[in-house]
Amino acid sequence: MAFRNILDGAASFCAALVTLTVCGLPAWFTVVAVRSEVAPIWAYGAAAGLAIIGVILTVAFLRKSFAGIAPTRQRRR
Template sequence: MAFRNILDGAASFCAALVTLAVCGLPAWFTVVAVRAEVAPPWAYAAAAGLALIGIILTIAFFRKAFAGVAPTRQRRR
């Protein structure tokens, strides 16, 4: 039973890292594109929204990882 919680926590940790990469990298490259004047300045709003959603999801997955909860569940099994 405890090993399942360890695996669930590891899965949540991996989900947090994937979420950070999926949301963080496009937001970062959008900021770089605006600074290089390739993208319009209003793209900062889209980058900020994506970064905010990514931060919220990453924190949620890290909390689940430290509690030993699977990424698709709300409570432990």
């Protein structure tokens, strides 16, 4: 049982890293594009929205990883 919880926690940690990458990189490059005047100023709003969603999901997956819960479950198996 304990080994399954460790694997579930590792899967949640990997999901947190993937979420941070998938949401963080586009948000960062949007900010860089706006600063270099390639994108319009309103793109900051889209970048902020994507960053906020990414942070919320990353924190949720990290919380699950420390509790040993799989990314697709609400409770331990």
